[in-house]
Amino acid sequence: MLGELDATGRVVIADLEAGLGTLSRAEAGLADVLLILVEPNPRSLEVGRRAVELARERGLLRLLIVANRVRDAADLALVGEALPGEILFAVPDDPAILEADRRGAAPLDTAPTAPAVQALGELARHLLERSS
Amino acid sequence: MKLAIVGKGGSGKTTTAGVIARLLARQGLDVVALDCDANPNLGISLGLGPEETERLVGIRQALDDGEEEHAPSADELLTHFGAPAPDGVRLAVVTRIDRPNPG
Numbered sequence: 001m002l003g004e005l006d007a008t009g010r011v012v013i014a015d016l017e018a019g020l021g022t023l024s025r026a027e028a029g030l031a032d033v034l035l036i037l038v039e040p041n042p043r044s045l046e047v048g049r050r051a052v053e054l055a056r057e058r059g060l061l062r063l064l065i066v067a068n069r070v071r072d073a074a075d076l077a078l079v080g081e082a083l084p085g086e087i088l089f090a091v092p093d094d095p096a097i098l099e100a101d102r103r104g105a106a107p108l109d110t111a112p113t114a115p116a117v118q119a120l121g122e123l124a125r126h127l128l129e130r131s132s
Numbered sequence: 133m134k135l136a137i138v139g140k141g142g143s144g145k146t147t148t149a150g151v152i153a154r155l156l157a158r159q160g161l162d163v164v165a166l167d168c169d170a171n172p173n174l175g176i177s178l179g180l181g182p183e184e185t186e187r188l189v190g191i192r193q194a195l196d197d198g199e200e201e202h203a204p205s206a207d208e209l210l211t212h213f214g215a216p217a218p219d220g221v222r223l224a225v226v227t228r229i230d231r232p233n234p235g
Contacts, residue, residue, distance in 0.1 A: 013152060
């Protein structure tokens with residue numbers, strides 16, 4: 001599906017199904033960039049590690065690891081150790097995200113200056129620089 | 133550019149997708165957000181609210197119920213059912229397409 005969609009002149013962002021199902025069926029054209037979301041805990045990191053493996057097998061070469069809900073340097077180190085050599089973006093653990101969830105609202109609307117939103121801004125800039 | 137977001141359930145995929153989509157759209161890019169999750173709530177993270185998000189998912193399901201022979205392509209979905217979201221993002225719920233073909 002995503003492989004068929006024409007992305008000429010636009011950015012297509014696909015929020016894939018949770019888990020590895022889509023990747024296990026993916027072809028090289030699935031995406032130009034794959035963001036792999038992980039949290040600093042063993043179960044999430046295991047899914048992340050498998051995602052990296054599958055992506056490489058399927059010819060998806062541009063991977064970015066997003067370490068979400070990072071509390072401190074130890075959390076970030078845990079992610080780095082589980083996924084060595086990958087490009088890593090850290091998004092801090094931030095109650096503003098939880099609060100937006102509770103209200104059924106977008107964090108950009110309820111807490112545009114929250115640390116997690118700012119970190120995602122960095123990530124968006126990184127992607128923007130490489131999209132042209 | 134095609135950007136796909138993957139991760140364990142609850143890892144923050146949808147929130148990340150919603151924020152990034154709108155921030156890129158604010159930079160003047162034409163941004164299309166595709167909700168491929170079995171529990172489609174990208175609309176909420178984009179700021180459409182729970183009711184509008186639920187309505188879009190309902191449209192998607194009605195479409196599936198009516199079309200048994202020919203599944204719509206992502207382009208068709210976007211053209212006919214793409215919904216405007218804040219900052220000029222267009223959202224399409226494509227969940228069904230992303231599932232394995234049952235036969």
